[in-house]
Amino acid sequence: MAVTCFLRYVIDPYKLDDFEAYGRMWIRLVGKFGGDHHGYFMPSEGTNNVALAMFTFPSFAAYERYRERARDDAECQEALALAERTRCIVSWERSFFRPVFSAEGR
Template identity: 70%
Template sequence: MITCYLRYVIDPDKTREFEHYGKLWLPLVAKFGGTHHGYFMPSEGANNIALALFSFPSFAAYEDYRTRSFQDAECQAAFAYAKETRCIVSYERSFFRPVFPGGH
């Protein structure tokens, strides 16, 4: 299993728009075989940092999701919404291997 960690720098005046963007992606990751662990919005501390975590069974499955998402109308609409609202300033993507009780 591979977990994608996304760290977003968002426009603090557009948190509502970014939250909407996140809600668009929750079912889309599942549509392509992943498990979304949620978006995490600023609360205390920095007002312009948000996070997202989602997992796929393998890095190959994640790459398939990425390829297919660029051909999917709903995914393209979500990308367009973020661009249109300019709620995301920048982001960085990292990958992790989760450790669970009794797992490998």
């Protein structure tokens, strides 16, 4: 059963460009490890310090394999270093959901 990871970030509103660069890196990296990234969602109107992201793996086991492989991956370490260096992320929350797709979809 597929699992979707939902991330809610509290970000520094003065470092949106840094966070967007971080997000663009992870979109590709999730795909590299077999996930389907649904994008990062940046502040637009309203709250200026919250961003969201969602990505799906075919199973929770596949997600766990991604986490294991990502720990030793140089590109993943580079993305994490960018966030640490720029301090664009203040905090984050991670939740998991079971997606429901249309009958015509997946």
